[in-house]
Amino acid sequence: METVQALQALEAIVGPSNVLASRAERTVYSYDASVFRGRDLLAVVFPQSAEQVAELVVWCNQHDQAYIARGAGTAISGGSIPTHGGIMIELSHMNRVLEIDTVNRFAVVEPGVINQDLKQALAQHGFGHTYVPDSGSQVVSTIGGNVATNAGGMHCLKYGITSNHVLGLEVVLPDGEIVELGGRIPDQPGADLAGLLVGSEGTLGIVTKIIVRLTRLPETVVTQLALFKSVEDAASAVSAIIDDGILPAALELMDQAIMRIIDQAVHVGYPTDAGAALILELDGLEDGMQRIVDRVAQMCKANDVISIETAETEADAARIWLSRRAAFGALARLAPQSYIVDGCVPRTKLPEALNRVIDIGERYGFPVANLAHAGDGNLHPSIPFNGREPGQTEAVLQAGRDILEVCVELGGSITGEHGVGIEKQDEMPLMYTGTELEVMRRIKLAHDPADLCNPKKIFPLSMLTDGAS
Numbered sequence: 001m002e003t004v005q006a007l008q009a010l011e012a013i014v015g016p017s018n019v020l021a022s023r024a025e026r027t028v029y030s031y032d033a034s035v036f037r038g039r040d041l042l043a044v045v046f047p048q049s050a051e052q053v054a055e056l057v058v059w060c061n062q063h064d065q066a067y068i069a070r071g072a073g074t075a076i077s078g079g080s081i082p083t084h085g086g087i088m089i090e091l092s093h094m095n096r097v098l099e100i101d102t103v104n105r106f107a108v109v110e111p112g113v114i115n116q117d118l119k120q121a122l123a124q125h126g127f128g129h130t131y132v133p134d135s136g137s138q139v140v141s142t143i144g145g146n147v148a149t150n151a152g153g154m155h156c157l158k159y160g161i162t163s164n165h166v167l168g169l170e171v172v173l174p175d176g177e178i179v180e181l182g183g184r185i186p187d188q189p190g191a192d193l194a195g196l197l198v199g200s201e202g203t204l205g206i207v208t209k210i211i212v213r214l215t216r217l218p219e220t221v222v223t224q225l226a227l228f229k230s231v232e233d234a235a236s237a238v239s240a241i242i243d244d245g246i247l248p249a250a251l252e253l254m255d256q257a258i259m260r261i262i263d264q265a266v267h268v269g270y271p272t273d274a275g276a277a278l279i280l281e282l283d284g285l286e287d288g289m290q291r292i293v294d295r296v297a298q299m300c301k302a303n304d305v306i307s308i309e310t311a312e313t314e315a316d317a318a319r320i321w322l323s324r325r326a327a328f329g330a331l332a333r334l335a336p337q338s339y340i341v342d343g344c345v346p347r348t349k350l351p352e353a354l355n356r357v358i359d360i361g362e363r364y365g366f367p368v369a370n371l372a373h374a375g376d377g378n379l380h381p382s383i384p385f386n387g388r389e390p391g392q393t394e395a396v397l398q399a400g401r402d403i404l405e406v407c408v409e410l411g412g413s414i415t416g417e418h419g420v421g422i423e424k425q426d427e428m429p430l431m432y433t434g435t436e437l438e439v440m441r442r443i444k445l446a447h448d449p450a451d452l453c454n455p456k457k458i459f460p461l462s463m464l465t466d467g468a469s
């Protein structure tokens with residue numbers, strides 16, 4: 001089929017104003033927030049309904065075209081990169097909050113709803129509930145993208161990741177059928193098929209509606225910033241707090257390198273002698289909260305804390321959080337690109353993991369700054385680099401692979417939250433045997449025998465060479 005005819009067919013499905021096909025437009029949508037770039041995109045289409053998504057999928061099947069669902073394109077592992085051309089199905093126009101039911105504690109949203117927009121809608125109308133998952137990209141990333149990547153965030157320690165907040169999905173399957181998986185009530189009979197879709201990175205179908213769980217806002221929230229002499233001290237405090245039976249809502253760790261970078265950008269005034277910072281958020285009933293705050297202070301003191309600041313006002317709390325949320329923007333001031341590695345270790349292994357990360361950076365000649373969702377053992381070594389300099393991208397990716405090997409060696413995982421995409425497909429054998437990968441691949445091909453739905457992602461390239469086109 002000629003390109004002109006193909007574009008006419010796509011325009012007939014979604015309307016001419018909802019198809020982008022100029023060279024510049026196709027180039028823009030060949031990137032996401034990863035260090036990779038796609039190619040040969042035929043067009044970007046903006047459907048308005050599940051029925052239009054289904055028609056697009058059927059058209060792709062008929063014309064042997066790959067298709068990739070895209071929310072906001074903030075994926076860091078290359079999940080929304082078009083590696084094999086085809087069409088980009090951009091869901092940002094499907095962005096309505098369809099229903100909010102606080103009594104039964106759910107909301108129904110379209111996939112293009114931006115995470116923070118749902119939170120704001122709930123806050124503005126005084127519902128007393130929120131949608132908890134709060135990835136660092138929450139101001140731009142979509143709930144559809146969060147579901148597809150099973151996104152984590154700062155409050156996952158206590159409240160769980162996205163999969164813990166999804167009750168049901170409407171999905172366009174790779175044969176173009178629209179199905180509903182899960183539903184408004186928990187404990188649906190049969191296998192958890194919605195669970196299968198969550199985290200499948202758009203490779204098993206396109207999510208067109210999500211029933212999310214709402215959570216009642218806590219009665220009180222205490223936000224604290226604790227400064228330590230070293231990462232070891234901060235990490236020991238984290239282990240001691242959790243071992244004591246206290247489950248903070250958030251426990252974010254920053255090392256000295258990232259504190260300096262953040263301070264230069266947003267001037268929070270971190271002392272230069274602090275080797276690490278912990279942001280702690282405690283939430284729950286007002287009654288008894290002071291006892292927990294005192295106990296946490298004891299644990300921090302036992303680990304040589306330099307100082308603990310407790311936010312007195314919402315503005316104080318916002319300032320404490322700003323430092324963490326500004327980290328990726330601050331990194332962008334240092335170099336044209338930053339490579340954010342995403343690995344996970346048992347939380348007690350964090351100090352060893354972070355020390356070995358620094359060694360790896362030194363070996364490759366990169367400065368590394370470390371952020372971690374410390375309570376979950378999820379580390380994000382961040383490496384500023386210049387991909388325009390020959391060999392830099394390859395070197396930074398190799399450093400990332402070495403870091404992931406360390407994570408697995410320490411009993412952890414190659415991803416804490418960003419997914420596999422194309423970045424880590426060759427690291428999957430570090431986690432799974434050939435048989436386990438084969439089981440996953442069979443599920444993919446049972447749904448999508450032609451491998452057109454976000455093709456050739458997640459699985460090691462060696463598994464894909466003989467597979468479907």
Ligand SMILES: Cc1cc2nc3c(=O)[nH]c(=O)nc-3n(C[C@H](O)[C@H](O)[C@H](O)COP(=O)(O)OP(=O)(O)OC[C@H]3O[C@@H](n4cnc5c(N)ncnc54)[C@H](O)[C@@H]3O)c2cc1C
Binds near residue numbers: 033080135144154
């Ligand atoms: C500054 C920054 C901070 C970040 N912080 C975090 C963090 O704290 N936690 C975290 O988990 N991630 C984080 N990320 C990574 C990223 O934001 C998340 O993976 C997010 O969930 C992606 O959402 P998106 O809307 O941008 O999806 P996209 O990037 O558009 O897509 C991501 C994947 O989901 C698929 N997809 C998208 N929409 C659908 C759909 N409707 N149906 C089926 N598949 C779909 C795509 O094909 C792709 O594989 C961060 C990224 C940045 C840039």
